[in-house]
Amino acid sequence: MSEAPATISRPQRWDVPFESAMGAVAVARILSIPPFSQIDASRFPASTSLPDILLNDTGLRSFKKNQVIVREGDYGNSAFFIITGSVRVALGKDAIPAEVLGRRQPEKKDFLSTLRQLWGNARYPEVRSLRRYKEAKAGAEHEKGDDTTAIFLHDIPSVLKGGTAVLTAGMFFGEIAALSRTPRTATIFAEEDCELLEIRWQGLRELRLRAPEIKQFIDTNYRKYSLENHLRETKYFKDLSPAELKEVANQTRFETYGSFDWHSNYKKNRDVAPEERIKEEPLIAEEGQYANGLVLIRAGFARMSQKYNQGERTASYLSRGQMFGFDEIAHNWNTKDSAPLQYTLRALGYVDVLVVPTSVVEQYILPKIPQASFPPPIVAQNKQINDRRDGELSTDVVEFLVDNRFINGRATMVMDLDRCTRCDDCIRACASAHDNNPRFVRHGHQIGRYMIANACMHCLDPVCMIGCPTGAIHRNALGGQVVINDTTCIGCSTCANSCPYNNIQMVEIRNELGEHILDQENRPVTKAAKCDLCVEQMTGPACVNACPHDALTRVDMQDTQTFAKWLQR
């Protein structure tokens, strides 16, 4: 059946608000509560006024006593502000068992709908159902924050493995995960019946940008409530007593290098020679200098390099949760030697680090480490380029991954061109799993026999999400895959322009007759399209499943050992 006429009004940012029930009365009420009441509304442009942000990018949520609000490990796209009542943070990693948290697998197609793809796929490229768009607009379908609406914790003392901390009215939580595009670090549940304001990150970003009060409020909150948590989860810090941890937290410095929107600079400098580009990367610590602090990476990536003849050899890359400088500090304390830093640490784009001063490490941390757990003493190294042990990436591979920022990938498509027969079974499989639209190109940067194909890598830091005004591009709460909600995508191309790897295509959509869908001004309506890692498919990524020659895999670049094993198979 035809769905003509193939016209819809051009989608706009706030066509589908975060919460359709939010109204003028609710907005006025929020604006009367500090810190919102202290914001100077004139700093917001008319197109995104403060009341409009509250109206469209926030939602009121009520939680009953013991109801879970956010779960550790979930990818959240929103932060919360406590209006009334209080919430509890379950401290420590895996503080609440996964079964208790009611973890659900992402919704997959059932067997019948999977089979239906055999004959039910569209005959034309990029076919969309107009009916679905219209229904969504009427029913305000949107990406909710976390899908935890009905999970209650019973018998809390017995399910909790560690301690808890209380957050009360007037505080924010969840903003780090929402803004840094990382998983939630703790489970938070309602201590009593409470009312919260959920703010999707697009709105939160504008609030932080235009209202310094909010930014300051959030940063102070972090130092007060989250820093100790972060430290507690770091290797070697676990055995500190609460008092010691507080002291270490007090003396820890926050440092930020590079810019949050690192992708624009990266794109600009891509053609600069690598040896020149490395010099442009902000220096965090330099080889040969005294290690005056232990550096913990809180967000982003850093390059660890070593002088090598006239240039610098990249030894490895660090990301969230990894540390730098520990071996030197431990060596000096243990042997009364004074070995300087063996490597240079530079920011790759944007890096947020915590620096624990050496004297603090010596006073609180090193005395608690058993001799057997100390890193091996530092000896003068004469490593050759491409020295490689089993399970390690060779230097040229590391350089390649770092230079092209592929280290960001959590599911990077790597192809072995010496096994790939160019049969395109992977592309056909991808197309059949996506209504006959292939979502990647068998083409990309090459190092020797390996190619990183142009397929979304479901990045650790998905910068493509930064500018999306509607939150259409978001992380799947459970698996963390970066996916696009086709209904709320307004086709503005921000994500496609932001992706440093060119892995998003803007496509002109059609109706079932293959006719272009047009807006009121007769311009074709476009949508962003990319690999979704087959989140809905029973098999996982169809490409990997379909390759008959073991030529293709998806790699988490944080797991270098598995990758090295694959390369050396």
Added chain:
Amino acid sequence: MASTLTFFSQRRLINLGLLLSAVAAFWALQESYANGIRSTGLLSGTALFGTCLVLALFNARKKLPFIPLLKASTWTQFHIYAGWFAVVVFFFHTGLRMPNGLFEIALYSVFLAVALSGVLGLILSRIYPSRLRLYGENLMYERIPSLRQQLQADVEKIIWKSVNETKSFTLARMYESKLKAYFSAKKNTFHHLIGSEKPVNDLTEELNQLQRYMVAAERVFLAEVIECVKAKDNLDMQATCQGVLKYWLFIHIPLTFSLLLMGLLHGLMALAFN
């Protein structure tokens, strides 16, 4: 010891072990049949037809990439070793005798053709990918014809420019006599199939020989044309080898279906007449 083996070598050893065990088990079964009164021909014939049927299912599996039916690469491994098993069973079945009768000869030949095309496909799929990578820029097969046209247009532009700027016709004459044909269609297929670079080396050599008849300015254009010749050679190589990798299945699969059909007929006839 085993830990020093790579994943692929380990897999090869395990699969080979499984294949040998399957052959031994089949041989034992065949022997037990031979000692009894039952027909070994029926046993090996059924086993052979069943194996071929399972082998043919691989093609159906490829059409269902989104159904959880094991990875295609696992199927490939099974396909390779079950294929070898089928060859062994075939020789058990035929007793290494030449067939007689037209239908039997046809069936025998089709089986051999399927088996040989399979082995050839396996060898090519292990040799050609790295040759493709090392030879030159990797290109998408579908884009090769348009790239060839583009390259020819580029060469013609160079020749025009050379004539206009140098007023010398050495290069233009060479283009008319030899290069035009070279650029206008896929060339040297056989040499690319066997991995020989002789034709492109001969041609560049011939072009280099022309230098002595050129003015200095024309030599600059000659160098550009030689680059285009090399690029065209890569296009031909990619088209030939990628084409073979893509289209050998167009021989292997129809032959397999003919084999299944003929095998079925053969089985029915054998049952009817015995």
